[in-house]
Amino acid sequence: MSGEHGNWCLIESDPGVFTELIHNMGARNVQVEELYDLDPSTLREIEPVYGLIFLFKWQSGSGGSSGEPGPRAAEPSGASDHVYFAQQIIQNACATQAILAVLLNRSGEIELGEMLENFRSFSADLPPDMRGLAMTNSDCIRDVHNSFVRPESFISDERRPATENDDVFHFISYVPVGGRLYELDGLKPGPIDHGATDDWLETVGGVIQKRMSEYSQSEIRFNLMAVIGDRRKILGERISVVDADISRLTVRLEALRLDGGEASQAEATRVESQIGKLSSERTGLECMVERENGKFARYRFDNALRKHNFIPLVYQLVRGLVEKNTLRPAMERAADAAKTRPRRAPPSW
Amino acid sequence: MATPLFSQQPRRGGAGHGGAAGGSIPGALIEFKAGRLFRDGQTNWVRPDPRRGVCFARKEDDGLLRFCWKERQASAVEEELIVFPGDVYLEKVQQSGGRVYVLKFTSSSQRMFFWLQEADSDGDRNLIYRVNTVLGDGTSGGDDDEEDEDDDEDDDEEANEERQASDRLPPLLQRRDSREAEVLSRHREQSALAHENPALDGGVQLSAQVGGVPGGGMRRRTQQRSGGDVEPMGGAGGRAGSFNSSQLGSLRQLLSSIRVPDDYRSAQQSEGEGPISLSDVLTPGNLRAVLDDQQLRGALFPTLPDEIPHTQQALDEVIRSPQFQQALDSLSYVLESGQMAPLVTQLGLEPSAGTSVHAFLAAIERQLHKEKASSARSANDGDTPME
Numbered sequence: 001m002s003g004e005h006g007n008w009c010l011i012e013s014d015p016g017v018f019t020e021l022i023h024n025m026g027a028r029n030v031q032v033e034e035l036y037d038l039d040p041s042t043l044r045e046i047e048p049v050y051g052l053i054f055l056f057k058w059q060s061g062s063g064g065s066s067g068e069p070g071p072r073a074a075e076p077s078g079a080s081d082h083v084y085f086a087q088q089i090i091q092n093a094c095a096t097q098a099i100l101a102v103l104l105n106r107s108g109e110i111e112l113g114e115m116l117e118n119f120r121s122f123s124a125d126l127p128p129d130m131r132g133l134a135m136t137n138s139d140c141i142r143d144v145h146n147s148f149v150r151p152e153s154f155i156s157d158e159r160r161p162a163t164e165n166d167d168v169f170h171f172i173s174y175v176p177v178g179g180r181l182y183e184l185d186g187l188k189p190g191p192i193d194h195g196a197t198d199d200w201l202e203t204v205g206g207v208i209q210k211r212m213s214e215y216s217q218s219e220i221r222f223n224l225m226a227v228i229g230d231r232r233k234i235l236g237e238r239i240s241v242v243d244a245d246i247s248r249l250t251v252r253l254e255a256l257r258l259d260g261g262e263a264s265q266a267e268a269t270r271v272e273s274q275i276g277k278l279s280s281e282r283t284g285l286e287c288m289v290e291r292e293n294g295k296f297a298r299y300r301f302d303n304a305l306r307k308h309n310f311i312p313l314v315y316q317l318v319r320g321l322v323e324k325n326t327l328r329p330a331m332e333r334a335a336d337a338a339k340t341r342p343r344r345a346p347p348s349w
Numbered sequence: 350m351a352t353p354l355f356s357q358q359p360r361r362g363g364a365g366h367g368g369a370a371g372g373s374i375p376g377a378l379i380e381f382k383a384g385r386l387f388r389d390g391q392t393n394w395v396r397p398d399p400r401r402g403v404c405f406a407r408k409e410d411d412g413l414l415r416f417c418w419k420e421r422q423a424s425a426v427e428e429e430l431i432v433f434p435g436d437v438y439l440e441k442v443q444q445s446g447g448r449v450y451v452l453k454f455t456s457s458s459q460r461m462f463f464w465l466q467e468a469d470s471d472g473d474r475n476l477i478y479r480v481n482t483v484l485g486d487g488t489s490g491g492d493d494d495e496e497d498e499d500d501d502e503d504d505d506e507e508a509n510e511e512r513q514a515s516d517r518l519p520p521l522l523q524r525r526d527s528r529e530a531e532v533l534s535r536h537r538e539q540s541a542l543a544h545e546n547p548a549l550d551g552g553v554q555l556s557a558q559v560g561g562v563p564g565g566g567m568r569r570r571t572q573q574r575s576g577g578d579v580e581p582m583g584g585a586g587g588r589a590g591s592f593n594s595s596q597l598g599s600l601r602q603l604l605s606s607i608r609v610p611d612d613y614r615s616a617q618q619s620e621g622e623g624p625i626s627l628s629d630v631l632t633p634g635n636l637r638a639v640l641d642d643q644q645l646r647g648a649l650f651p652t653l654p655d656e657i658p659h660t661q662q663a664l665d666e667v668i669r670s671p672q673f674q675q676a677l678d679s680l681s682y683v684l685e686s687g688q689m690a691p692l693v694t695q696l697g698l699e700p701s702a703g704t705s706v707h708a709f710l711a712a713i714e715r716q717l718h719k720e721k722a723s724s725a726r727s728a729n730d731g732d733t734p735m736e
Binding site for chain 1: 629639663
């Protein structure tokens with residue numbers, strides 16, 4: 001349906017999916033976190049934050065809005081030349097496009113990897129529309145993107161061109177570049193400059209709030225994700241620092257105890273309590289690492305299912321029901337259930 | 350990608366006879382302009398090769414008759430079959446409105462498809478008659494005599510209804526010139542390109558042990574398939590009960606070209622049985638007894654992704670996952686749309702199993718009963734059909 005650009009599957013706006021996409025594109029020490037509020041303190045906890053990806057999902061037609069908030073025109077200006085901006089060419093590539101909008105603007109801090117470095121240097125001199133086209137036509141980027149095609153979704157993709165009733169996604173990335181906060185909206189002609197900021201984590205919340213309010217009331221779902229540094233690596237580094245402090249204090253403590261003097265004993269008590277504090281901090285950090293491990297295990301599980309072809313499982317499950325002589329009763333109950341609810345619209349994704 | 354069906358034709362001896370025809374190919378007993386059609390992987394689908402080609406038959410020095418195809422301007426012969434006179438004949442594929450012919454073997458179920466590229470279609474019948482004369486076909490009336498019952502010589506079982514299904518060629522073959530075929534071929538390339546990704550080829554293996562396709566119970570098929578882009582043809586594919594990754598890969602391509610008929614809903618509504626959803630059948634509650642059964646669990650684990658541990662807990666999670674639910678929804682939809690027939694045959698089910706969720710479930714049930722009956726039969730040598 002996307003003709004010469006090849007097919008791009010729809011991607012769930014899910015942190016596990018985005019994290020794996022980034023990893024598979026070759027960038028390292030980056031992960032994606034879902035945010036549930038715009039509070040700066042939330043962002044502080046997960047620093048470094050490289051950029052935010054804001055995904056809207058709205059029913060076109062329900063609000064009479066094309067999704068274009070309208071009032072603010074983009075301001076393509078010479079001042080934004082250092083911003084990597086690509087226009088959105090096709091709908092389904094949006095997840096990848098949003099990711100690249102952040103990654104390619106933070107290439108100084110992020111290890112992009114060969115694929116993305118090559119793409120960046122190749123497309124750097126192109127105008128925004130050609131960058132979008134280059135992205136859309138990049139086989140390797142598309143392959144990574146399409147690794148998330150659902151085995152059944154190819155049926156629906158081909159079968160059913162997007163209609164007015166389909167959910168439509170739109171994404172906007174927010175990235176600080178050169179001390180200014182930019183809004184990168186692939187439907188606009190250029191980056192939108194939100195001005196100079198010392199601390200973009202403080203200001204971005206308000207900008208997003210304002211942007212949200214520009215959408216019609218019918219906008220019901222949105223999704224905010226942060227592209228951040230590898231949490232486990234950062235936590236690991238903090239644990240190392242704490243460990244170094246603890247061992248230094250332990251040496252000191254032993255020395256003080258050997259000394260035996262009264263002043264030394266008082267000092268030893270203080271050092272001991274300090275070690276205790278550091279130990280509990282360490283435990284806290286380890287808990288966070290464990291949480292991250294659990295999260296990544298979850299990602300692996302979910303992503304495996306996202307890509308899985310369930311037809312063989314369905315087939316074996318039905319055979320199991322037959323073995324147990326429960327298929328027919330189950331079908332009868334299903335028929336009853338079908339009667340009591342309106343005919344379902346085909347699944348859309 | 351489409352592959353030739355006959356790349357390794359078994360050698361047969363014998364001497365040819367027949368008429369001669371003038372032409373550009375030295376030594377050719379007969380020649381005619383035709384393009385090929387290929388079966389798409391292991392599926393029951395054919396795709397046109399858009400190139401201009403020529404078929405010819407000639408006898409080589411060894412005295413054996415060859416049936417050949419080459420690109421018209423090329424010198425290299427791309428297909429060369431040693432044929433045994435009387436064993437092969439060319440026959441019109443009646444279900445196609447176009448000039449599609451199939452080369453059939455009386456000694457096997459192998460087929461080879463061609464679309465005529467001769468300028469004048471009026472001479473087709475005469476041409477085919479002459480070709481068949483060369484190939485040693487004894488019948489005098491060309492193709493027409495056999496149109497209604499064309500599969501008699503098939504070695505495998507052919508339920509009556511199944512043949513009806515297989516006797517329908519894609520509307521895409523109804524075109525009459527190579528330009529159309531080129532367009533179609535380009536379309537095919539694009540859709541293949543779009544689906545060249547490894548997600549489906551996950552090495553999933555089904556462990557069904559099914560021999561043949563059971564007959565009967567095919568009543569629902571035809572009215573639902575009328576709007577499809579492409580129709581399956583040929584009864585020889587998809588008999589196996591196993592479902593390997595390369596088959597899945599070709600199924601993906603196959604399904605990529607399927608379009609749901611707009612009127613399927615009204616067709617459904619006229620059925621007595623209301624549609625049911627797989628997600629209402631395969632509920633965690635309904636599946637409890639299955640998941641608790643250690644032996645049945647053993648059959649489920651191989652169908653899980655490699656990353657998922659083979660534990661009952663993981664299985665429970667999979668069953669409750671949104672991804673599984675989405676898969677059930679989309680499968681239900683595709684089944685109800687009547688476009689799953691080619692896919693279900695890969696599961697060893699009859700094509701009618703792909704016409705609705707109900708039919709799919711009933712077919713699996715029937716299949717399992719059949720397996721049990723046949724293993725019981727082989728155990729006590731009895732003869733008790735299940736249906």
